Amino acid sequence: MAHAFPYTEIACPCTLNVSAADSARRTSVSVPQATDDDEEQTFNPHSPRANFSLYSPNDLLYCDDCHTIRCPRCWIEEIQVWYCPSCLFEIPGSAVKSDAEPAQLAGPFIQTCPYCSWTSLDAGIQFATSNHISDQLLKLRKPRSQEQNSDEAGVKAIVQGQDAPPILTLSHEAHFSNLTSFYKTLLNDAPTLNPYAVFAASPGASAYSSPSNLARIITMYSASPSKNPQKKVLPLREALTSAEGLALLPPPASLGSETEIIARMRETGYFDTASLEQQREAPINYEKRFHLGKDALWPVATLLRTRRTRRCSTCRHILSKPETKQGITKYRIKLLASEHILRFMLRPLNLPLISASGLLKPHSTILYVLVVRNPLFNPVKVTLATPSTTPGKVESRVTILCPDFTVGASGEGVGNEVWDDALRSSTSSSRQTSSALSASGHEGRHTSGVGFEDRVPEAGKVWERGRNWVSVVLEIVPGSLNPPSIPLSFETLSIRQDQSGTANAVPGAMREDSETIGEDDEEAVLKIPVLVRMEWDADAGAEGPEAGHKGEVAKEKRELAFWSVFCIGRIGA
């Protein structure tokens, strides 16, 4: 990831529910005693699944109707406007769907590039009307590919050696249909090998129509794979001949010999050959590197870009809406999650313990200051919970010295806040000045090593406190990448948890496999999952700057819980 350590990520609660319910279902067959309590299940930031649930706080939105975080999986997008990426011309939705701009002049028409003077006539293409270009192109394309196929049934043989089957060259369309039918027959022939074949082979027909299919589906869902050992699923074989859809890369024989190609290039110049970008623009043009003349590059429609409105998938509330005006990239509405949930910032309290390489040293305690900032206009009661050892292959020990505290309400705007801090610092000690600065993130590195040598973090006590922020200390003992190979059991786990307060508890995994983890491994990154619970009294009915002024406003209890992941750094070997 491109982030610089330390950084924080947030798992959208929606993804958490999915994965928790899902894993519960999966484990319920093999491990009946698995817990049903979803929330107690620790979020594992190293699991492959986590990739799909973790987001940077700035990428998340917030639904202020449902009062929860929204991520790309739980918002829906609506296309607001289509536009051309080259000229930014906006195309009305009706025109996009119907391509029905009325034809005005009588044809024939050709397409021409006003820059390089290429025209569709170079590829032998003329249009009868000036609209429905894609349709016309498709119609023009069909007879051509048939024509190509009809001469000698569309094939020319390249002899590949004596025993090998001849490799035939086909038009793009014939190649595609051969390959499609090859895969279909493959799936039909081997339905027992692949339980999903029934869906793949007959997308149109109902999968439940035949009794045998139904029986197969029932077995798929009723039996756990481990209890009902099946034949190993064989990998599907690939196409071997061009009748099955195999295409070889060397230029088709229709182009002529290499010397012919060279002679043609000498005549027309290198620049008249198709560029790689042009070849890749569409499969039709894939083999057109050295084609010149009539059947050269086929025109490909420009894909339009869109601007989208995002809505909450639960209540349809608009979460973000771009400005409709052309060329403005601002949003008219954008409910950022970071303006509705706590913001976290981490900085090391004692820099010297991080080695010069920037890697964390296993088994040596480091202290991090976690600054929790409240963007809401009401005080928030915060509870932070983290497993005493981090999940994953490398078990690091983590203690949040003060997991329960209340953060004050945010003022109206940043200006006020800065003013507040300035006032405070002029009346109190210089130590607090530096703390205020470090809390706002500007000089954290500078002050952390200097100002606090005399202070010792205490359990249960907030480290520092500002008007709408609180900082607490995290004690972290990075685990080792080479753990001792002691089998892990529930007993050792519980013992270790009991001892977790004492300094000499041995961190590091006790696992059966003594596999070593490399420094570049994803598991070598120290990631701390923290369950954050926010509780506050919101002004009923309204939230944001317009609320919270007039004396007695009805209050409403609110609660929000989500997993956050603190990514501290890489552990050295």
Add this chain to the structure above:
Amino acid sequence: MTSRSSDASKKSSLLPASKPTLSEKAQFTGSHAVNIGEGAIIHPHARIRAEGGDVMIGKHSMLYERALVGTVDGGDVTIGEYVNIETGAVVEAKSVGDGTTVEVNAVVGKSAVLGRWCKVAPLERVEAGEVLEDFTVVYGDGQRRTDKTTKEHKEIRDLKKEAQIKAVQVISTMIPNFSAKWES
């Protein structure tokens, strides 16, 4: 068709066969002859420099704003018919063939020879002395290609000529014509 004057400053002279459209704000310098064809248009702030030799502009050709045609010491410049020298382009070529377009801010060096129906895309260069065959397109930072459509289809060439005549007709109604001022 051609006349000469010894006035070396702003006033060279010309004798159009039929009236071209010359803006009052067009600039003419040099003592050599300038010959402008029927239906041609010299836009405001276009410059014709007849210092190094004669300048001839063919029928139905256009010189746009701040375009410069001619040389200080490079000899005659002959621009063909149906030619467009776009805004800010500099043409010191020996000759430019019929139907050719030199686009915005493109540069054609001294004694270059451009064939018929060529196109020099915006900001492209044709070096001094270079010869472009008919139907050559200079584009994409020095690439060259042949405009096959125009080459192989006479009807396209005719359409282009027709369009140019129409454009010239429309524009000539919009630019106050001071050609009388330059006649001699």
